[in-house]
Amino acid sequence: MNRIYLKASRVLAGVLVCLALVACDKAQSPPAAQAGLAFHPGDECHVCGMVITDFPGPKGAAVGAGGTKKFCSPAEMLGWWLQPENHRADVKLYVHDMGRSHWDAPDDAHLIDARTAYFVIGSGLKGAMGVVLASFSDPEAAQKLAHDTGGKVLRLEDIDQKLLGQAGAMSSMSH
Template sequence: MKAFYTKASGVLIAMLLLTGCGESEQTTQVQEPVAFHADDECHVCGMIIEEFPGPKGQAVEKRGAVRKFCSSAEMFGWWLQPENRVLDVRLYVHDMAHGSWEQPDDAHLIDAKSAWYVAGTQLKGAMGAVLASFSDEAAARQLAAEHGGRVLRFEEIAGLVTVKVASDAAGEIAGATIAAPQPLSTGVELSSEAIAACAGLKPEDVLTGRHKPIRASVGVFFVLAEVASEALARATPDLTAFRALRDATPGLEGRLSLFLYVCDGQSIRARMFAPISGTWEDPATGSASATLAALLLSLDGGDSASFTLTQGVEMGRPSLLQLTARRDADGIRATVGGSCVPVFRGEALL
């Protein structure tokens, strides 16, 4: 790995020198926000964005691709997924000091990471939760005084993620452990019939002895459901059923990611489906796995617990995650870790 980094650094310097000597300049894509249009659909829920009041959000990639969201809260829910937090995107939200609550002003889209937010306001927005966004702290506090809510910064919403890197005997990076940003929180419970329909299973395949299917989070919300061992491999997401359950359940706040699992002692097998947001199946969902570890500890009643979780087997992309959960002063906290595998290596000869 050190050899690769050294060679890669040399290549990067050479490329920069070559760029400086070239006869034509290369254009760098600027990650600037764009206007919302009448037919824009939310990247997560698929709803028409302009049908909802309140601040909207968008994620702009370096190569120019733009994902739009029907609310700033919906954008946060998407970005908090571990696989999305590593993307090279800039996040933007409306500055609600301009325009109206019903019609935010696209000329005032601001950097989400420097904005002030009001959570828990009485104002209505898309799909439940509302995060009013402002460039100015005073404007945020004025809205909170008039309509209720709590003023927060970006880091307080997103949560700070602690990463511990593990090295092998040679000092090379071998893996990492990530601490979930929030303690366990739970939400609405769902019926076995509804979950079975979403997963193409029978109601009796969904087990409720340990807990009913429940919405839970340690940073990102998932619906966790235990299923019979032989049913896990048979599960197939049904997009129509997913949308029907989302639309019929206000407590889901417009988002539905389903994490099915089989638990045998400290060994867990799992699958994750989120077809509404375009993920038919995920081979490794760290945020859902950490949430499950925290939930199981809450049900067990102990002080700490550890689990080994496999995922992605049915889709031919197996992963192995190590989970821990512990009771802390502010609730149940969880971690998720795993090993690293080489993705590519090489060198460029000039």
């Protein structure tokens, strides 16, 4: 009988380890997929009120305790987030990975964490109003676009309100 209990306890332990690993794997799902983010034709930009899908290029989304706020561009999202009342660590920031999306119709399956993204400014690509920031997960893809267009690669910590040129306009808009 002891062999049966020993064998059964080993099988049970193995099953528990497998369940724990499966649970850990679920925690590794892409964060944007967990947040259920998608940009729909009627969605309006949280900052400017324009219809988000009317513009080419990457979009942005901020997910926090207050819900999801969607933006027509990474620049609009970052301009909002850089305001002191919105600049919180618990807000998750997402942008489209343009290394895996078409510029005219970014794929919501390729949203990435903006805190780890590489942004190209000055590419000459058309986007929403204001500064156009092309966002990438791959530094080589960002560098290639910058090299090909005369743009410059930036990280999130390089971007401020002055660079975005929206400090005055952003502070007067409601949130």
